[in-house]
Amino acid sequence: MKAEVVMNDRTWSPVPGYRGIIAVDAEGFSKRTDVSQEHMAGFIPEVLAESFRLADLEEVWAGREFPSHRGDGYAFGFDAGKMPGVIDPWLATLQKTLMASEPLSGGPLRLRVSLNIGPLRVDGGPHDGSGTARNDTHRLLNATVLKRLLAAASRDVTRVVAIVSDQCFEDVVRSGGRTLHPDHFCAVSATVREKQFARRAWVHVPTPSGNLLAAGITALLSGEDSADDVRVSSSQGAAHVFNHATGNLNNGEIGGDQSITFRA
Template structure:
């Protein structure tokens, strides 16, 4: 029996239920030897399930909707009521789980990108469940330039996960204060995908930012975002000539240092003078800046 194709705008029909989506994939998967592709493909969903258990989300682990392997990752839908808990604590626990695995593993390091989105998707127990615009956008976010550039720039010893949150999820769960993830831990980015007609406002959250990430800046210039993992490291020296500006809670970084989340111990940045413009800049130690402040000259350590 042939499948009947709906005619757009010819009549009204029920809206599919809203489903949240989580998608993850591994960095540099295609660069692994062919013999490791299968084991890594099996390992990634196992690590995700371990993190769900450790985050006390056993019910969510057992209630996944239309789960699928993508070869270098996994995607599944779930009830949107779980979104606040996926944002916090799950993403942080997943980062910890990856870190623990990478420290004891003799195999390839597993470093992941994750995207979180929500939207109407068919979910009636049929073969085509989970397919729709929301699913497509989830994968576009996962492949977007900012999340790839940040994971490439960060230290593989410290930063094991970089996540990107859609605007809809950010507004509903984060700004709505339903999650433990504070808005100040997120950085707004323009999510674009090379070669695709896709452009959305989104938000990056890095559970464990590293010194490399601080140096590179959490919102790279467009040229920097277009670089591959190898050229990201070569680009850093040319980025040192730009100033860093702070305005309110939004950090826009052309070069220099930007801090997101908790950064332990001390770090030293050598580069051009740095300008702070804003109010209520809160730091765990050091300066609390209100108004404009300029620190040092080019080459001075901070």
């Protein structure tokens, strides 16, 4: 007589598919008038849709998953395989689109952009998109370093600053040949103190200006009292920081042992 084997209930579950995540947030939204905020809330998705169209990435916008619109920002998931095109040309196209269009009131729209990839469940349920990858995307969006970089640039020239998660950078950028060269990015420690959040990430400014060009990022932000020690590095140990058609910041090369501090 054969013995029967009784299997226990399954104690594991499959890893959800990897999704790309975009989150954007408008600078100084709460300082605008009520009328301006109302206009801006409608303008943000319009300018995003137009920028994806101009970048020949309409399918990213048309196929967005778990979209979230808070008025001052927008976030959604998409096919992670499209991330190389989102990094370039979309970020640069978003900068150009914002330069070519203005909201009806309140001055120019300037956006912080956060890009991430990670496993997120998308099955049509009420909790689509919930998970660590999405949470981290929004933490990166609110990192001190990203806010300071946008504030340091000319509001009339620089409309976009972007932060890319380390996972996204490793999988999409450092792997090579799919999008921008790694030296278009600068490694930072992205911190949000009130959330006890700290992650290595990478910043990219499609069109740097103002103090980012005049003083360079090191001179602008070093020497300030801070607990956020930011180590600059690149794929080859030295980088031309934010070298994107308009020139180099920091007036040359910086080695991997140079640190920059940011004040919250």
